Amino acid sequence: MLKSSILLSAALLAGTLANLQAELRPASLFQSHMVLQRGTQLPVWGDADPGATVTVEFSGQKKSARADAKGKWMLKLDPLPATKQAKTMTFSSKLKTEAEKLELRDVVVGEVWICAGQSNMQFGVKNSPGVKALLPKVKNIRSFTVKRTVAFTEQDRCEGKWVDQYPDSAVALAFAHSLQQHEDVPVGIILTCWGSSSLEAWMPRDMTETVPHFKTMMEEFDANKEAHEQIKAALNAPKGWTKKEDIFLRRQTNILYNAMMHPLAPYACRGLVWYQGERNTQSMFGMLKTPWFSRNSGMLIYGDVLKKWIARYRQEWDNEEMHFLIAMLPGYGKVLPTGPNRDPQSPTAHSWAWMREAQLKALQLDGVSVANTVDLGDMKNVHPKDKLPVGQRLALLAARDVYGKKLEAQGPVMNKVIGSGGRIHVVFDHAEGLKTNDGKSPSAFWIADSNRKWHQAEAKIVGQSVVLQSDQVAEPKFVRYAFAGMPKVNLVNGEGLPAYPFRSDDFQPKLRK
Incomplete structure (x- = not known):
């Protein structure tokens, strides 16, 4: 009886110890069907048993790193040329006599871009006739769509899946297709976007040190216990959150960055395509008291904040050459009541003209391009359907400014x-x-x-x-x-x-x- 009890206890202890061991897990973006960025060092990271030696093999390279006390590890592969030929990436982990191994299949190397922003980046392919017409021609485009969610703290992982198909974003697909025409290499799009989100929704908390109004926003958010409970309730809802809760979540500050952007860094990419700004056009001067979701930069300081945001993202990716492509806001007839008139044709009205000027301020930084869309848009619809030229113009700028093509990429x-x-x-x-x-x-x-x-x-x-x-x-x-x-x-x-x-x-x- 005693011997049986001892054996049972030993078995339970062994099972417990086994469960405590960390599973070999590459970071979220390392999956079968992924696209790796060509021509640059490739950070590869993830989790394993503390102290374990992790080895990554790909395309003739073999690199190893040791997991730290928290089980975190990172290594860097040497730059790779583009290839449409699918290959396998192998991960192995060894701690004493225990070993693990996993394989990621169908991996190609080409150009990787993050496409981010709010609803006009989220705008689906089938809703834009011009982009939908591209579908029979689309090839060599893969995508990873980040699940839309929020988190109170910066997350190491996100939900999503690499698929050998185009992203369901009209602007992202138009951009990727045009880029593929220019470069003829595999294009990988990481799509992370959510309608109604402000610039501040995509800002890391530490930007409170450089952006005063963001510091105020975070202090107010931290003190708003009712909002915290609403967010927790939505995240924990057994059947998922409601449409009303969805809108509430995406209009918050910082917590989209925590869940939907932070887990992506420092995955090697060429740059980031940013189609956002509509939410920050709700005022000229910023930080309106009502409605609550209008407490953000406003149009007059958006440009200066955008520059700080770009610099902070480059720091996050440890890549000063990370290129940013900005989609200018197109034509739209809404005019704010704070101005001298309400005429959408007037040069003095408080209109989106001021946001476009703010977006162009980003050109004061190196490695930034802004695609002009002032001739596009819809007088009454904040979600215009003419997304094809937006993506094409972004790709033209990339062709010239990033890939060195000798062509005219912008208007006068x-x-x-x-x-x-x-x-x-x-x-x-x-x-x-x-x-x-x-x-x-x-x-x-x-x-x-x-x-x-x-x-x-x-x-x-x-x-x-x-x-x-x-x-x-x-x-x-x-x-x-x-x-x-x-x-x-x-x-x-x-x-x-x-x-x-x-x-x-x-x-x-x-x-x-």
Whole structure:
């Protein structure tokens, strides 16, 4: 009887010890069918038994690392060339006499991009006729879609699965397809997006040290016990959360980053495509008291915060060359009540024009490109269907700025403004073949004198310049072009790419008391 008890106890103890051993688990993105980034060191990491030696073998390389006291390990594979030929990656772990092994099959090497943002990045392929028409032509595109969820703390893992098919995001697919046409290598898209999310939803907590309003937001969030209970209840709901709870979750600050972005780093990628900003257009000045989900940067400081956010992500990926492609917000007719008028064509209204200007501030950083979409959009629908040119223009910029292709990748950009004899000349770069796409005179130009009274200008193309005048402005000094919520634009270069919006004045709106 005693002997039997001892044997049973020994068996139970052995089982308990076995259960305490960590399973060899690569990080979430390391799966069969994945795409690895070509031409750069490849961090590979995960969990194993503390002290175990983990070995990774792939494409003739064999690298090892020892798991630390918490069972964490990381190693780096040497840069690999692109290949469409599927290969197997092997992981093995050894601790004393115990050994584990696993294989990831159908692994290719090419270009990896993260596509992130809010609802217009989430916008499905079948909802965009132009992108849907691409489907018969799509090839060599794979995707990993991050499950939409939240977490109070930074997570090491996320839910998702690499699949040998395109992502269900119209912009991401249009971008990936166009990129594949330029580069002819496998393209892997990591899709992490959620509608209604603000920039602050995707910010790590430590950015409270550099962004004052974000610090206020986090302090308020931490003190909001009722919100915490609502979030916990939604996450723990046996049948999943409701639509109302879904909206509540995605409008929070920071906790999307914790669950949907932090687990991805430092997976090697070429860069990040960012289509977000609509949520931060709910005010000019930021931090509205009501509704609660309008407490964010607002449009006037979004640009400076975006630059800090990009720098922080590069730090997270330990990659100063990580490229950021920004999708400018397209035309939309909504105008805020804080401005002098509610006209979506007006250059003085508090419209999305200010957000576009904020997004263009990111160009002050190296390794950033902004795709102009001011000629696209819908007057009444915040989710326009014309996603194909958005993805194509993002890919054009990548082809030039990342892959070194010699091509024209953007529309005309204002170089300088010269006033002379009652006229004002706007000189453009990227303006070879400057023309209008409808054969009419250039539209959406407004000029003003030193009193800043804006009037629509008569416009004429002269070479790579546009000459402006108005009977109502004797001595024009300032120009605004396409600086409106839904401007009617027609100015393009010889490649048919639209001119970027701009303003030459330095006027800064002030909050009305």
